[in-house]
Amino acid sequence: MSHHxxxxxxxxYTYPDGHSxxxxxxxxxxHGETVAVVGANGAGKSTLxxxxxxxxxxxxxxxxxxxFPLTRKTLQHxxxxxxxxxxxxxxxxxxxxxxxxxxxxxxxxxxxPEEVDRRVTNALSTVGAxxxxxxxxxxxxxxxxxxxxxxxxxxxxxxxxxxxxxxSNLDPKSRRQLxxxxxxxxxxxxxxxxxxxxxxxxxxRIIVLHRGTVAADGPAREILQNDELLDxxxxxxxxxxxxxxxxxxxxSGPRQGFTPDGDESP
Ligand SMILES: Nc1ncnc2c1ncn2[C@@H]1O[C@H](COP(=O)(O)OP(=O)(O)OP(=O)(O)O)[C@@H](O)[C@H]1O
Numbered sequence: 001m002s003h004h005x006x007x008x009x010x011x012x013y014t015y016p017d018g019h020s021x022x023x024x025x026x027x028x029x030x031h032g033e034t035v036a037v038v039g040a041n042g043a044g045k046s047t048l049x050x051x052x053x054x055x056x057x058x059x060x061x062x063x064x065x066x067x068f069p070l071t072r073k074t075l076q077h078x079x080x081x082x083x084x085x086x087x088x089x090x091x092x093x094x095x096x097x098x099x100x101x102x103x104x105x106x107x108x109x110x111x112x113p114e115e116v117d118r119r120v121t122n123a124l125s126t127v128g129a130x131x132x133x134x135x136x137x138x139x140x141x142x143x144x145x146x147x148x149x150x151x152x153x154x155x156x157x158x159x160x161x162x163x164x165x166x167x168s169n170l171d172p173k174s175r176r177q178l179x180x181x182x183x184x185x186x187x188x189x190x191x192x193x194x195x196x197x198x199x200x201x202x203x204x205r206i207i208v209l210h211r212g213t214v215a216a217d218g219p220a221r222e223i224l225q226n227d228e229l230l231d232x233x234x235x236x237x238x239x240x241x242x243x244x245x246x247x248x249x250x251x252s253g254p255r256q257g258f259t260p261d262g263d264e265s266p
Contacts, residue, residue, distance in 0.1 A: 083158030
């Protein structure tokens, strides 16, 4: 499944005002991995994620999505492969009604109306937001907007799901539902987050960004117990690894999904 590989090589990015946000980031994510990108505020997580679906194009270095290097020419293909949930749901929702926002992508793919309707209904049901379908997105609460933004990506059936702070603004039940949903997604998932308890639940691997560089890249459990590393990246152990007597017994562990090929994911 090389077409689901995400490969970033020596990626640099400097914003137009001269601020350097990424200074030589490299990693390779294979099909079916669930990877967290963590780091302090301003570490470069969003800037990195914006490169993964071509919202930003490399100034220096490479981004490869499956068989294609990301260039202006391959943008359309990359955006069809990578579904991106933005940090701010308002960046994603622009239609007069929720239904139209979730239908927008499938309609653009040229799918027949019945298939579009099926996808919209499925995606909204999956995030528990079907009851919002006739509401204007700008009148929704922050959590409702986020659920709809996620549905608008799921309706495209992406092979690679990239999410920037997916649990922010979600109430505990919606957060739990999202984690359960992501555990059943059998392709590649990349999440940038400060929610390290979610990481512990969901991700087998963590990439730690620090001031635009990769400070660590390895198994989630190892990284989440490395206090020195966490401290240097301004992070803290998730509550469940702090010896919390209330939450420790509920510990479950990262997603153990199966790829469509039947291989167990790492
Ligand atoms: N449009 C911009 N113009 C100039 N600098 C920017 C811009 N967007 C981000 N930056 C800077 O780039 C750096 C990386 O920002 P980025 O948003 O990628 O960090 P982050 O890790 O996602 O942070 P957070 O956890 O706060 O969301 C920061 O120092 C930020 O100030």
